Amino acid sequence: MLKKILSIILLSMFVFGLNAQEHGSHESPNGDESHDSHHAFDPAESAFHHISNHNVYSIGPWNIPLPCILYAPEEGWSMFMSGVFEPSAEHHGTGHKAYKKYVLDKGIVKHVADPSFPSEEVEIEDVVTREEMVDGKKKDVSYVKYNGKEYKLDSKSTMDGGVFGGGITSFYDFSITKNVAGMMLVALFLMWVFIRVARTYKEREGKAPKGIQNFLEPLFLFIQDEVTKPFLGDKWEKYNPFLMTLFFFILGLNLFGQIPFFGGSNITGNLAVTMVLAIVTFFVVNLNGNKNYWEHVLWMPGVPAWVKTILTPVEIMSMFIKPMTLMLRLFANIVAGHIVIAIFIGLIFVFGKSGQLVGASYGTSIVSMLLAMFMMSLEILVAFVQAYVFTILTASYLSAATEEAHH
């Protein structure tokens, strides 16, 4: 046991060490013209970059190309691998080439809306980002330099409607991004494991659990006996698969994001993913809502009419707020964990002045590693807790929606 713990600690030290080296060597000039090799390190920028979704899967110095499926209303669909951009390891996956008017900026595909930009594969000079005033608001805008001319780059369309700086732009990105690839990997892995375990249950009927069964059975029984059954009573069998799916999907993705040196995918810390989970939960809860539930939402029985006029809007609002809190809670918890770990690692470069002070780097790296290790163990706990919380809250909403009248 002690030996195992020691080897895990050593392994994580090694992994963090490698990550640290990687950062030290390619913390790059970020858009500014002066190609100074000792550009000031910005831990926040680095952290935000590392928890973002990308069109390449970077592990260490390697950028694994991913399929790009892009749609621009003016040009139609384009499909290609992100390898055509020839992403550089030094610039965090900024492409050396533009393809079909698309450019890879720090691992993220962007589009040139300008019709004068060539639509074939061309060599580009650089990608820069500047702060500009757009419609009276300060906004970051990135430009691609080609043939001595700067072309404005559009980020992909997002669903936040401009609240977080996104909105509908000149193209839509349906690519298999890093998060999508990670999610598919996790889903396939879980399917493989669980189907094998299910087969083992069939083959070893009436026998004690064995192997991976021993690991999954307590989790499965915990959700079944502590979440599904207490909340849903005799209807538990109908909703058990959905709650199990939620729990293991979220848990799998949370834990996948904690694997060091494996991309550190921040999948459940992405609003799109938690939004999907929340929307599915919203539909499952409300489509299963019985007469009693709708009565309580729309016209609360047993209260005076004037109270009902206040209660009904509140109840209808809470119908939407519930899934929204599910979405934000999971997102915020996972994103916070990832940012904290990334910043602890970033401390090495802050104190080491991006490699200028080697001694300080080494000194800080020990402290940072210990802090990051502590955070990671905490994050493993958070991974379980958040998966559990999402599931138990969904179970409670489902229970409220399917409860029979009893007064």
Add this chain to the structure above:
Amino acid sequence: MIFLLDFNPIKPDFGLFFWSLLTFLIFWIVMAKFAFRPIANALKKRAAHIQDALDASKKARQEMEKLKSENEKLLEEARKERATILQEAKEQSNSIINEARDKAKSEANKIVENAKLEIEKEKLTAIKAVKQNVGLIAVDLTEKLLGKQLDSKEEQVKFVQAQIDKLHLN
């Protein structure tokens, strides 16, 4: 705030939304059909199986306990019976011995009594004989002493005899 441009976790994009939804729905369907339902059923079956086994073992234990207590009862009874039998045997043997002793005692007494009677009879016979002879001896002795035969020896004998008979020899 240059980094915010590419900070996309808070900007839900259509692609990730679409793929997440697709992946989640497929995952849900596949897992529900091929993993979660079969596992839940297997666990239910196993729980029932274990419950049955536990119940059966409990029943067997109860039966065994019953048998054991019955055995104990039987044993206790046997023990009691043995004790009473022993007691009875002891009493019987005692009474037999006592009886025998009493019988022997009375027998012995009877024998002694008989012997005493016999002795008394013998003694009387012997005394009678002695008395008879003593007359003769006395006459003889007297003849010898007188040196002559007494007349009517028979008369003399008769006389002496009568005298002797009057004597109480005891």
